[in-house]
Amino acid sequence: MVKVSLLVMVALTVLIAMGLRWREQRMPAVAQQKRLGLMARGKKGLDRWVTAAALATVVTLGIAGGLHWLRVWLD
Secondary structure (H helix, E strand, C coil): CHHHHHHHHHHHHHHHHHHHHHHHHHCHHHHCCCCCCHHHHHHHHHHHHHHHHHHHHHHHHHHHHHHHHHHHHHC
């Protein structure tokens, strides 16, 4: 179960990060900004991945907890 949770978390992190990047590119204020430097781009990318990992953790905990309590209630 731990391996499955880790795989789900990694997959969700990647999908959420892709969604956040897509959302950032669609925002008009972000699209019109001038080109960022290397450090600013790195910080923005790291921020995106940390946010994605945090959201993936919450979703994974919700799914795993929900499955656990479903099993408890059915037994």
